[in-house]
Amino acid sequence: MTVAVEGSIIRLSGRCPAEDAEVLLELLAGGAGDVDLTDCSYLHGAVVQLLMAMRPTITGDPAPFVRDWLIPSIREQESP
């Protein structure tokens, strides 16, 4: 399982596939808070897109590609 919930924090770990987007959407829509990507090595486009649209607070220091390219892109999205 790549999605885990600890209190108000959603933890994504390993290579997150497209299916994670659906789970994540439910969690975020249900009011869960921050998303911790510390152990995340890869995010599928669907997950990236969801994070962009929902803009939860992202924490953690994940694998280089996610850290250097995907997270900055997600953070650059303008607030809806």
Place this chain on the structure above:
Amino acid sequence: MDELFAQFLIEGRELIAKATEDLIALDEDVAARGRVDSAFRAVHTLKGSVAIFDLAPMGVALHAAEDLLGNVRSSDVPIDEPAARALLGCLDQCDRWMDAVEASGKLPLEAPREAVRIATGLLALTGSPQAAAAASETDEQWVKELLDRQSARLVEARETAAPLVAVRYSPPTDGFFTGDDPMNLIGAVPQLVALEVGAARPWPPIDEFDPYQCNLRIELISAASEAEVRQIFRFIPDQIEIISVAPAGADGDSEPIAGLDAHRTIRVESSEIDRLLDLVGELVVTKNGLAHIAASAEAGADAKAIVAAIRATQAMTDRVVADMHRAVMDVRMVPLERVFRRLHRLVRELAQRLDRDLAFEIIGEGTRVDKAVADALFEPLLHLVRNAVDHGIEPPEARVAAGKSARGCLELSARTLGEQILIEIHDDGAGIDPARVKKVAGKRHIASAEQLDAMDDRATLQLIFAPGFSTVTTITDVSGRGVGMDAVKTAIERLGGRVSLSSAVGAGTNVSLRLPATAALTTILIVKVADERFGIPLDMVVETVRIARSGILPVGLGRAFVLRDKTLPLIELSALLGLTTRKPPQNIRILVVDSGRGQIGIAVDDFSERLDVMLRPMSGLLARIPGVSGTTLLGDGGVLLILNLAEIIG
């Protein structure tokens, strides 16, 4: 610069100007078929010249322009406005490229894209089937924007001068179902320099969000080769745009305003060269006459006869030298055309940018002035014309509201008045309100309240030329560059001319410049002596040095100093001019001049700036003052005496 290339720069500009002139004439009279032919020929010739040099984008644009003109030429339908506009736009761009090529030797970075855009526009008007093909390449605006946004990241990559590849990737909405993962592909791109992932359409509200519908648009820049990047996206060619970006050069903003300081050449009619050659022939004859006189003196001829012969030869030499001077001055005379034509383009661009509708009329562009004057006129004229478009001519709605025609009129005229030329810039815009000028002048302490009260409207308007005056409260990028009308005034006075201004509120403004038509610029060095300033022609000055007072040695009645193992006599300029000087400073400033009989040092109190000035010879009673070769006006309105050092030292 390569001679052929220098020739191309001159002729290319002329051809552009010719075609531009034809198109403007067509704008006024669509039936002037001869103008279409003429423009076609000019563009055709230019295209041919461009092909010789490494200027392919310009060739592409001109080729399309030629096609369009060819179509117009062979059809019975007169040229329509969009076509004329597109052609003028193409020529303007070519003119800008000529400036860039002259300044940097190559076309700007974005030239290829710009050329495709122009060519597409022109081909669309031609109705050619190629238009559609070219059109697909026009959406490259995104590349430019992407590069702009990411410019900070690109600095390093650009320094290595490696080509970059820009990619725009638009995955289809159902992309996630078909198993595509955009992130996977991006992660595989080698040497990623910049990445932007965003929404293709605005994000929907959370309750309507479908996590399986792809709504991504991705743009990225890579420093890898285009082939490598294409390899990654090879299965989805329909979702991808890949554009190679040429390695760095100067970007757009370093474009020189018009290559003002660039090397300028002068074209001379061959008949004028022949005339000079004839005069050289005459000079040789007089020179031979001298040999004859010398021989007869040696043979013991009568002194009176020799004197008479010398006098005759001198008179002849005088005449030839005077003729020669005139001929050379004539060669230096150029029509104002080139200066004026460059303004044409700038006015058009400006009007477009500021949303003004105006007719720019030029009269008397054939008026000839000294080349130095013509070159120095461009900038002040540009400033005046900018002012007229920016602050003079109102936007169309305001004009209509004021009961004027929507189209403003800006007129630039030149004519010769004896030895002077008169250049006038007239607009029918809003005019300048003296009351407002007074208010600003008071606020900026340009004149006291009493002085202002005493001024009539005409005198008030002249305050605009005062340093530090500018009626614009907001600085626009058009006119507000920190130089005001005072800069114009200084520039014109430096050329030995005068500026005057008249204006009527609601009716427009008229600025006239009176300039000497013939003149040559002299570079002078300003020196200070006993609180006075004097100009010394720089060609007299070998160098300037500072020497400690202890380094000055008394020699007999005079003084001397040692400069690089040579002892040079030292004279005080104040003593030469009969001025009382203060106590000499610790370091003495010395001009080393070549008097023709060896170098000597002339002590002055201080050196000031160098200036290019128009030397005005002394006239009337003043003409007999020894040691002064002329005067010039300084920017602050003061008169500067230019010393003739050779005469003073003599």
